[in-house]
Amino acid sequence: MNTCARWGATVVVVLGVVGLVFGIIFITQASSAEREIANEIQPLTIAEVDAKYEAVKTNQLALAMTEEPQIRAGKAAPSTMYNYLTVQRTSLGLARANIGLVGFVRTSGIIYIIVGLGLILAGVGLFKKGQRVT
Numbered sequence: 001m002n003t004c005a006r007w008g009a010t011v012v013v014v015l016g017v018v019g020l021v022f023g024i025i026f027i028t029q030a031s032s033a034e035r036e037i038a039n040e041i042q043p044l045t046i047a048e049v050d051a052k053y054e055a056v057k058t059n060q061l062a063l064a065m066t067e068e069p070q071i072r073a074g075k076a077a078p079s080t081m082y083n084y085l086t087v088q089r090t091s092l093g094l095a096r097a098n099i100g101l102v103g104f105v106r107t108s109g110i111i112y113i114i115v116g117l118g119l120i121l122a123g124v125g126l127f128k129k130g131q132r133v134t
Helices: 003-040 046-072 080-133
Strands: none
Touching: 003 046, 003 080, 046 080
16 A cells, blocks of 8 residues: 555544544533533523523513603613513523524534544545555
């Protein structure tokens, strides 16, 4: 087997192993982050965040329609409920974004694992092909 083909096969296998390791790291980090999010948003569950956000958003927008003209005109201050709903909407929005990011990281990890395994198999195939040629 010529040296160039051996090096090429080795590089492909090493890249595959690196991809596999990164995929495993991404998946474990996503699981850890998901547990932390679940702990932070208790008593809500992750599955309930979207529905709760939409409910709070609807209530906050309805209250904003009645209060905001007076607030902008300087005739009134925001009510406690308006402030509460605004903060709750913001917090739930951040939770939604974090949940989406966890899903993206997990999906990226799965893709890295698949690509890594493909590169490992391709590198091994190149190495075996190079041995058969000589």
